[in-house]
Amino acid sequence: MTSTAPTLLYIDDDEALGHLVARGLKRQGFRVEHVLSGEAGLARLRQGGIDVVGLDQYMPGLDGLETLEQIQTIPDPPPVVFVTASQDSSIAVTALKAGAADYLVKDTNGDFIPLLHVAAESALRQAAIRKARDEAEAEVRASRDRYAALAAEREMLLREVNHRVGNSLQIIASLLHLQASSSKQEEVKAALTNAMGRVAAVAQVHRRLYTSHDLKSVMLNQYLEALLEDLRRSAEGNRMSRLTLKAEAVEIDPDRAVAIGIIVNELVMNAVKYAYPNGAGPIHVELKAEGDELELAIADGGVGLNVKVNPDSTGMGQRIVNAMASKLNACVERDPSHAGTRIVLRFRRVDAPATTQAAVD
DSSP states (O other): OOSSOOEEEEEOSOHHHHHHHHHHHHTTTOEEEEESSHHHHHHHHHHOOOOEEEEESOOSSSOHHHHHHHHTTSSSOOOEEEEESOOOHHHHHHHHHTTOSEEEEOOTTSTTHHHHHHHHHHHHHHHHHHHHHHHHHHHHHHHHHHHHHHHHHHHHHHHHHHHHHHHHHHHHHHHHHHHHHHOOOHHHHHHHHHHHHHHHHHHHHHHHHHHOSOTTOEEHHHHHHHHHHHHHHHSSTTTTTTEEEEEOOOEEOHHHHHHHHHHHHHHHHHHHHHTOTTSOOOEEEEEEEETTEEEEEEEEOSOGGGSOOOTTOOSHHHHHHHHHHHHHTOEEEEOTTSSSEEEEEEEESSOOOOOOOOOOO
């Protein structure tokens, strides 16, 4: 019930009975208005301010069922208690199906008034429950819509951030490439080229995220293909003309993709520098998946372990690979059966403990 006295509109062409209803319900805390026809009742309802309706069945003009039907067309109509002198239960079923909140049989002496009081209070409680439920559902829908809007805005901002970061990193990689191209010292040129590859590996992840439908994962096979294409374009002469990739479709989170990309960059550059002293040769990158386990291999057909360690090597590549492998909890091994050099990393799509071993010259 409402906080103030609720208003009941009693629609009945029996004026004397209307007075009895008004007197009886006022003693129970109701304000009562009485009209003598369905048309008058509809006009009053459209003015608002009515909490519950008592509606007689038999009236001249619009009868109770016809009036009930039109009440349901009023926006947010009050609950209706259908009142009739008939004992026919089919009328009750019809009224309830038409939208009545309750039904009762009246008499001409007003003995039904206590029942009308109970039915009206029950109808008001049910109406309050429905209203609270509808408001809660509306709030849930509004909250869901707000969340969806915020999520869409967040995704748009993340894409923009990835786009800007990717562009910035690409600019840095391009500047390193220009600097390397203009350098006369081979040691400086090699260091700048290596740095460029490392920056490009990170930039490529951000470019993937900018164009991806899912900002939480990267297709590793597509990422590696783009990364190797960057390496081919940046290589001098034909040193990476035979660089190939064979990779299964694998989704992985961006942080792990960065670590994998940096490892691939270091091992490919390692093969370019040391595997073929007399020119270029094949370098193969392979990615396989078995359930949640991934295997990444970088192989060449070069001189392998027979070559002496370059005295000018700083070991930076080895330290970077070991650091990234540790980030992946990856097991890093050298394949002893391979004629050249084949480095194999085994790790999980998600973080899991493993043993890390150094395996890079």
